[in-house]
Amino acid sequence: MSDFEEYLPTLKRLSKQDKLTEDDILNKFNRHHSNEPVISRNELCHGSFTVKVDNFNFLLTERPISYLNRYRGRCSNIQTHANSFGIALPLYIGEGTFSSAIHKMENCKSPLESANKWLFENFSLEIAITYFNKYFIQSESFKKYKTIIFEAIEAFYLGYNHIAIMSLFPVFEGGLRNLFVKFADGDSTNTSADKFEKEIKNLILTWGKRQIENFDWYPGKCYDIETEIDFFTHLNPQCDVINSTRSFFKNVIYKPTGGINEGSFNRHLTLHLLNKDFNEPSNFVRIFLALTHITFAESLLNNNVPFFWEGVDDYDQRIASFISKNADIIFAMRRKEIKKLGLNLY
Structure with missing residues (x-):
């Protein structure tokens, strides 16, 4: 009491x-x-x-918090709409820009096709390499998997879409587990979606409480954890982003497959090849964006991981150029030769 x-x-x-x-x-x-x-x-x-x-x-x-949830802009609300397209909040794009893009997707004739196209138009090899250099290499959650991540980026831009997509799913789950083990006393053997969500909730609460240490009570405290979390999303932008992460993980990647529609982006359906769209190329961007949410959460706890999007620099450009030059040669030549051999793969 x-x-x-x-x-x-x-x-x-x-x-x-x-x-x-x-x-x-x-x-x-x-x-x-x-x-x-x-x-x-x-x-x-x-x-x-x-x-x-x-x-x-x-x-x-x-x-009341219910009023703020409905009428005040926040990332969590945008993410609710973006979940329909299996897109985690892109942290290198402005909130307003992304919100407008989602609105256009929702109101076009082919929403999912529009979402897939938007992902390709707003993601690039340079962005992927920048995240690799500045975030993933510095991350305690991902440092064991840096070679897998780099090879996945290479594979995707060399035309090996399936390898790229499939290789990042276990990296995502391993990184998520490592985040909570290293920074939040998580379970090193956890593969449970419910436990992951609980740990994300705890991270939101821990970070939010740091912002108002001088208060003994605030909305939600001692009676409703969801109201408490919503309160923190309005109080603190970082809590809002992490709650968006929670929404995406719960309602997209780890959503129970009984409620999944065909064409949805879902860990279980993709890894077990239960969805005929498991090989949709834009799914690489989707799973990559999910990785960036883990590094964002870690940036609150690890000063080596940048908090804000730092942009593409010359070093990132040089590495991207190396991959791009190989892709120009290998991608086109490989698929042309495969077609000549009569292999109907793409």
């Missing part, structure tokens, strides 16, 4: 009020408690109140 247990019913009622005012808070406390609170405004979560009483600091948002 918390020290402020007597105030919890009042705080919960106030947190659900349509639009909170100082008078509402004062009247509610006067009606149910003997101590009069000291109330001040702050700008957290699009406007909120600090309520001081009995040496406790409580935070109440002006609008």
